[in-house]
Amino acid sequence: MLKPRPTATREQIRLDGLWRFSVGDAFDTGTVLEAAVPASYNDLFTDPAIRDHVGWAWYRRTVRVPRGWAGERILVRVEAATHHGRVYAGDTLVAEHVGGYTPFDADITDLVTAGESFVLTIGVNNELTETTIPPGTITVDQAGRKRQQYQHDFYNYAGLHRSVWLHSVPQLHITDVDVLTALDGTINYSTLTSAPVNVDVRILDQDGAVVATGADGIAKIDDPILWQPGAGYLYTLEASIDGHDVYGQPFGVRTVEVRGTDFLINGEPFYFTGFGKHEDTPVRGKGHDDAYLVHDFQLLDWVGANSFRTSHYPYAEEVLDFADRHGIVVIDETAAVGLNLAIVSGLTGAPPRPTFSPETFGDDTRAAHAQAITELIARDKNHPSVVMWSLTNEPASNEDGAREYFEPLVKLARTLDPTRPLTYSAVMFATAANDRIADLFDVLSINRYYGWYVATGDLATAEQYLEGDLRGWLQRFGKPIMMSEYGADTQAGLHSVWDTPWTEEYQAAFLAMHHRVFDRIDGFVGEHVWNFADFQTSHGIHRVDGNKKGVFTRDRRPKAAAQELRRRWRSLGNRKPA
Incomplete structure (x- = not known):
């Protein structure tokens, strides 16, 4: 899953800030609480019932889609919903993801209109069980309250811990880029697209100059500057679909190897x-x-x-x-x-x-x-x-x-x-x-x-x-x-x-x-x-x-x-x- 990046064909709006917030099985439309995104919700409020809540918590805000996005695919990117996330556009559930530290996208193209607003709601559930990663167990006390136990020695913070984005991609677009490097500057790459199509590739240095072009999954940089510990030189692999999409993937030229009892970076x-x-x-x-x-x-x-x-x-x-x-x-x-x-x-x-x-x-x-x-x-x-x-x-x-x-x-x-x-x-x-x-x-x-x-x-x-x-x-x-x-x-x-x-x-x-x-x-x-x-x-x-x-x-x-x-x-x- 490619990280949203601004390019000539892609745009993003960061939705960080204050969202309406409530806890419970569904969003409380009467809530007056607001919660910061990104942040855990546990320490924001003085109410112990919120800090110790086990189950669903809800974030809601109104979002306007830029009018220039007509004809594009429109997505919501949730970078982390700990540990189980649900995304709603209006009343429609459009995406669900289990796993609190990796991102997921919700495609809302068919539910929103460029130039108009919609209500975005994200639910987050912090429950851990013996079939989640990390694991945990849920008990219910004599008062009927859920209690969470877990084996790890850090607090089970919950919420929208990283940014939420509204982003656009063209209908025909690049969906993945994979880059492998060798110390002589040989770059082996692969790309995936939303439909079969030719992808052009060129390699840019840190100043934006073209230093190589790709063909058949291979490009070659002459005299590459290596990425090294303490010196993080980056190139960019720019993949493009003529007239449709362009995406730049940063990478470094370096190798990693275990040889005997040595750990080697760039052979050293x-x-x-x-x-x-x-x-x-x-x-x-x-x-x-x-x-x-x-x-x-x-x-x-x-x-x-x-x-x-x-x-x-x-x-x-x-x-x-x-x-x-x-x-x-x-x-x-x-x-x-x-x-x-x-x-x-x-x-x-x-x-x-x-x-x-x-x-x-x-x-x-x-x-x-x-x-x-x-x-x-x-x-x-x-x-x-x-x-x-x-x-x-x-x-x-x-x-x-x-x-x-x-x-x-x-x-x-x-x-x-x-x-x-x-x-x-x-x-x-x-x-x-x-x-x-x-x-x-x-x-x-x-x-x-x-x-x-x-x-x-x-x-x-x-x-x-x-x-x-x-x-x-x-x-x-x-x-x-x-x-x-x-x-x-x-x-x-x-x-x-x-x-x-x-x-x-x-x-x-x-x-x-x-x-x-x-x-x-x-x-x-x-x-x-x-x-x-x-x-x-x-x-x-x-x-x-x-x-x-x-x-x-x-x-x-x-x-x-x-x-x-x-x-x-x-x-x-x-x-x-x-």
Whole structure:
């Protein structure tokens, strides 16, 4: 699904702003509430019944179609409706989509008239079940209120988290573009159209000059400027249908490869430094915000990070566009977090249940997971910043049924994109000895919390545990290994001269211990600290106003650990210490 872009044949109107808003089974025509788009609705209002609402919420506004759009196809693009969206033009349902972090279009051509107005209503349902990605369960309390439980450790914000667009395309139009590059400048491309027709292709450089033309799915750029970490040079593939449509797809010339225990970008070893992040800010929740986008990337540059993981869902496409332009490397992850019922048992004391079974996460869950993978790759396949797909975070990969669940999904991802390596983030319970799926993937991404949840406050013991654990994975699988999560909750402003958990000094010492271990291990290719910034979570006695593992506070103030990372990462660049 092509992102709406302004061209000579296509126009867009961004419908961000204040919409009428209500919660319930249908839109309340008497509502006086207004909600911001994009934003989560949970933190906008003081009414706890809205913040804790489980079920449908509704957004409505009147939209005028430009009179110049007569004869065009007219669509509404919803970039994210978390987690289930419905679009109505007037009283007519025109589109429905399940999956809260990928976009969908609603074709309203036959229901609206150019130059006239219509009422646009978008419903959003935040319910998670054992057949959604991410999963969850719904219960009903004694008062008859729905309650949502889920396995992931971040708040289940809901709403229209990204922009809504009204956009036009010609009747005969380009529907998809796929670009593959080689270091010698050879461009292999393919296009899809709404009807069989010839498509002309030319390649433009960043100044708009034509540097190549395409024929039979191939174009060649002489002496290409490569997209590299820290230097995000972009070309544009301009596809056109003579007299009907033109669409420009940005791309970068770069290659990605796993060779032995090395991760290579453009044939050169690359060492990941950065974070797991979240789309999470005060008041706006998971709503995309360009100001935070710019500031967060400034902080990545300040601390010396070269990459991040989109934990634990696809981020707004504006984030990837920004990473493309600025040379930041991205591990792109699906919303498959929480496929691990052992965590639920550990936190609640409930009897353990098998994670993968017809009664828990079975065929229907895997089908939803397959849809999430398909939509992620379809949306993000042309972003040069995306160098690896992460198919899931902390699944029960040590349990019976894990291989049967994941093997078809790995095959699907490789079919959809054979050019990028695959990974997943392994949970603490999954060890080199009992993991069932690591051999299916290209890079081993390990989440570990030695010194926090294990050997709390004892960094000497934690160092021994960590090194033995990582060496076990390398010995058994012989693949590149990176740390996709390591961190310690830290209350900004809390200090101690001893190794005292929750203090800023302990967080810095915790990270320094990990880095000593990383530097001793061959085949180690990267370190992503958990987390970039503090973020909101669900209620729990183990959380005080959210997760405090951020190196920055939720409002982006640095803790002492940020200076520790800055000293290390700015000296590393993109290479591991010799």
